[in-house]
Structure formats: C-alpha cells, structure tokens
Amino acid sequence: MEKIAKNKIIEDLMPQQFGKQGIIWVISLLVVCAIGFYAYCRQLYYGLEVTALRDYVSWGIYISNFVFFVAISLVGSLITAVLRLTDVHWSTPLTRIAEIIAVSAIAFAGLIIIVDMGRPDRFYNLFTHGRLQSPIIWDVIVITTYLVISLLLLYFPLLPDLKIMIQYKERNGKWLQKLYVFLGSFWKDKPAQFKITEKAIHILSVTIIPVAFAIHTVTSWLFATTYRPGWDSTNFGAYFISGAFLVGAGGVIIAMYVFRTHYKLEKYITDDHFNKMGKVVVLLALIYLYFNINEFLVPAFKMKKSEEEHLMGLFTGEFSPIFWFAISASMLIPILILIFKNGRKPKWAFTAGILVVVGSWFKRYLIVTPTLLHPFLPMHDVPKNYMHYFPTWEEWAIAGGSLAGALLVITFFARIFPIIPIHETITETDYHEKA
C-alpha cells in the first residue's frame, strides 16, 4: 500500500510535458519577451530618449518594476525560512513554488536595474567607482547575496528529488536526464547526506531571513536616504518589508492555483492550503495597511507645504485614481474577500491574489513617480512634458518583457523540476501514516 502510495506521489509530482495550453502560454510569454527585447534594442540604439524619463522623473516604471521584483522575491524567506523554522509543516508543498518565485524575481530585479542605466556597459563602473557609503552599492551586494542564497535553498531540497527523477530515464529524455545526472547523480540517500542537507537547509533558513530583510530595507533606503516629499520617512524599511511579504504571499496564492489546476495537484495543494495562505494574506494586508496609514496620515496631519502637493496629488489629484485603486486592490478588497471562510476557497483566494499582485505593482509606481514630480524647488523653464510622466511603449514593452521573463523562468523550472518536493511529500506522508 505504502509503495503504491509512494509511486502515486512520484507519478503525480514528476514534471510534465507542456500540453496545448502550456505551449500557448509559453509562446505568449516568448512573444512578450521578444517585443520587450526589441524595445530594449531600440533603447540601446537611440538611448534613453525613447523613454519618457527626463530630468525630473528619472526613475519611472523600470524602478517601480525593480521594487516590485525585489518585493515579490521576499516570499522565499517567508514560506521557506520563517514557516520552516517555526516548524509549520503545511507549507511543505509551497516551499519550492516560493523559492522559484524568489529566484526568478530577484534575477529580473538585477536585470531591470541594468535596463534603467541606459548604458549597460557602465554597470562595471559600480564596482570600479562605487562608493561604499551609497545604498546603491549595498543593494548590488545584497541582491547578489540573496540570489546565491535563494539558489542554494532551491538546490539543497532538490537533491533527493533529483535521484528519484534520474530513475525515470525513459520518461525524461536525453537532455533532461543529462541535466539531472549533472546536478544530482551523487545523491545516494545516505543518512550522512541527509544529515548534511538538513543542517545546510537549517543554516540557510536562518541566514536568508536577515538577508531578505536587508534587501528590502536597503531598497527602501534608496528612497528614504533622499530628502524628498513622500520618501523622507524613518518608517520606510518596515513599510517596504510589510508590503513585500504581502505581494509575495499574493504571488504564491496565484502560483498555487495555477499549478494545482494545470497539473491536477488538488491532493497536494489542498483547499486547506488556500485557507491558511488566505489567513496569512489577511494578516499581512492588515500590517501593510497599518504602515500605509502611518505613512500617509502623519504627514497629511501636518500638511507641510512641500508634502501638501505630493499628498493632494495622491489623494485627490492627478494620481488619485491609481492611488485608490492600489490601496483597494492590494489591501482593502483582498481583506474583505479573504476574511470570510468562503473567500478562502481556491477561486476567491486566486482572485484576491491577483488583486494583491496587480495593486502592489501600481503601489510601487506610486512610491517612485509622484515624488519625483514634486521636487522642493518649483519646476521652471522646462518643456511641458518634463512636468508629467507617462511611460512610452518602449518602457511598457520592456517592463512587460521582464515580467514575462520572470514567468518564463518559473514555467520552465516547473517543466524541468518537480514544483512540489517529491521526497519531502513522501516523507511527510510516511510520518503521518506511522503517526
């Protein structure tokens, strides 16, 4: 019985070839990426002139996208590290989903910064002329570190699964078999190997939490160390981290729903997982709402002249439709949906997850752009288009291409590796049966 169950788990969780829907999905993403690449080639050829970035708004949707990617990458530490260290076992099927989201997001966060630089050949100047005092250098260091730790956290739990997959040579095909052998042929299920792996995962879980907090705090300092309305806040680190946990959790719910539906994983990603993740999202949305109230109510109460224009622009002015959409979509509506038990059913939770992620993207846009349009000194003697910002098609295409690229990484990972840990699932099933 146990053997059948084990085989059934392996059968269910082994990577599957793309079906018709999968192929359409991949082609769609590739097309978006190709358009983004073409737009980037234009940007390289003509320079940043093809964008709407000018003297005042020098950080547009590229940096909004960067902050969004950094935010969503924080989910790796939440699901994998925080829940693992607190001995929460229900999250086991979600760990690899969270980790691959983290890896792809942080990789594209790094890429989008290079895109924003306009001249990618100058990236090496960061290393040859970088100042240690600059938060930009800290961001470079911490992003690289977080990417490496996330890759290790993805790799160590994958080792026992690689051994399982190597056994299915016929099914894998030549290239995949070669890849599995290269990555994990040395895994022999020896107790000493398990011992080292468990220890390594434990160390990684402890290490990734401060690094993850650092990555988002440092990103917030890119803004908060600049004296400008909307950024001049001592609250920014905590505000960014709480928002990052929320968007990450929303992203995991979306991925859970998509993988569960597409790969028929209802037995492994259950309604209970949506119920629990729904509760996590409500908690995180409430925390983020609390920080938002702090962030906007306190300066609005004082209404200093310099802050007034920026705040009124958000509350009732040019940016008010996006502002209220972002607040409602990323926090208020998901709370209202997920606070009810029926709202935590997969479809409703998925809807709430999409609202969180989309709302959070626009929230990042609102953190970056309106502040840049409200400098302390009035804007004088500049062309009219310098006083407003709306991204050009090249910017939309590149931002869209980067989002599609991150999704492609997740999609191909799920095609190559089991998106739910096979060995851990078998072990936990055995444990429950014995219990």
Add this chain to the structure above:
Amino acid sequence: MRKHNMILLFVLSVFLMPSMLMAQAIEKNSLSLTLKYFNDNNKTQHLLVQAKSKIDGKFQQIAAIPVQFYIGSEALSENLLGKGITNDKGEALLEIPSQAKAEWLKSPNQNFVVVSEANIKFDEARGDLAITKAKLKIDTLDGRNIIASIVASVDTVWMPVAHVDFVVGVKRFGGLLNVNETQTYTSDSTGMITALFKRDSLPGDQKGNLILVTSVIDNDTYGNLSSEIEVPWGTKLVYTNNFDHRSLFARRGYSPIWLETLAYTIVVAVWAVIIFLVVQIKKIKNLGIE
C-alpha cells in the same frame, strides 16, 4: 471678372479697416531714464542709467533699450561717451573713457546726458545729471579708529564739505557690514567723520586683512562716491579642505571606518556561510562517490 475683383477689394478693405485703425491707435509708453554717477575709490568713474516705464499701472524695468551717453549738457555727437543696451534689470553701464578728460577738466561741475531713440514701443527719452566733482578718502588712526573725509572741487581747489551722509563698513559677501552699531555718519565742518571698528574676530583673508569702505550714496550734489582701504584687523582665514576626510558624504574610498568595518564584517560573515554551504555540497558529493 473685373467687377468681381472690385467687390473683393471692397470687402477686404471693409474687413481690414478696423485693424488698420487699431494699428494707428496703438499708444506708445513713455520711458523714463534715470542717470547716476559713480566714483570708485577715486580711480574710475562710471555712469549708470536705469530705464523704467509705467505699464499696467506699475513701474517696470525695461530691457533691451539702446542708449547713448554724452558728457556736457547737450547730446551732441562730439560729446558722445559711448553706447549701451539695458539689461534684464533695465540698467546699462558705461565707464567714462579717458578721451573725455579734456571736457572733464573744464569745470568743477559736470553735466551728463543719456538719450534713447524712439522705437515701436517707446517715444524718445532723455535723462540728465549734474554733479559737483568730489573725492572721498578713508584712513585709520591709532587703535581701531577709522577716519573718512570728503572734499569737493571749488574753483580748482579741493575744499572740505560739511553735512554729507557717509556709511562706513567692511566688505562682506558682496555687501557692506557696518563697523559698529551706527548706520550713517555726517561730515563736520572739516569734511571728516570718525568711526570705531568694533567687529572683533571677523574672518579676513589668509593674512587676516579686511577691506574697509566708506561710501556716499545717491547724493544729489556729488552722486555716488566710495573709497576703500585694506586693514589687518580680521582673523586669519585658515582654509580647511575636507576632501580627504572620511565621511558619509565623501568620495569613493573615504567612507567612515565604522561603516567599512560594519559592512565588510556583514559581507564576510554572510559569504563565509555561503562558502561553507558550497563546501557542504562538495561533502555530499564525496559521500555519494565513496
């Protein structure tokens, strides 16, 4: 066809007539030229003209007005000193050239005239000025006392002038800082004033020198006069260069030691853990090969 052309001409004339009448009805504003005389440290003299006009009920400075400066009471071509164009502040300046020396020496009093020709917006304008030639001197006495005097030209003799208001100050950031609490001084019958310098520890140049200045400002008879003297009454300016100091705002390689220690410790600690974990992969691999 000819008939149609005549009708067309008539219609055009009817429609264009109001605009032609309007064009004739445009009123020119009157331009006011104010001329001022400056004697700087008894060495150079210059004239300054200010062009203003009342537009929309307010006096406004008028830029880009070509002006001609003349010495004497008539704007004759042989008296032309030079030309200028008013700047954004409505001002044009002319240093009195050495060629005007002969005319200048003729009399203890001097007249100047400035003229701007009529243009589309303004009628012709003229400004004149009559001054009595005067000199201002500044010197120091024992201690930190300053003495200043004014003499005016009377029948080729320089005579002291009483009841003229002076300011005495020290040059500071492009302006004058009073040497004590007194704002203005009035010359006595000997044409002199005295002032006590009370500004202790005022930063001077690298040798501690300050520049004392005495001025007569906008006097109806003598114009604007000034004279200055350098005195070693300030504190020496020691130039400190913070370029090589370590700070959060310094250049590359000059970050504070505490920041470098903290940052490098964290980086080394975290990457030591990462290297340790990579070594663990190697260990796992060796265990599998055994």
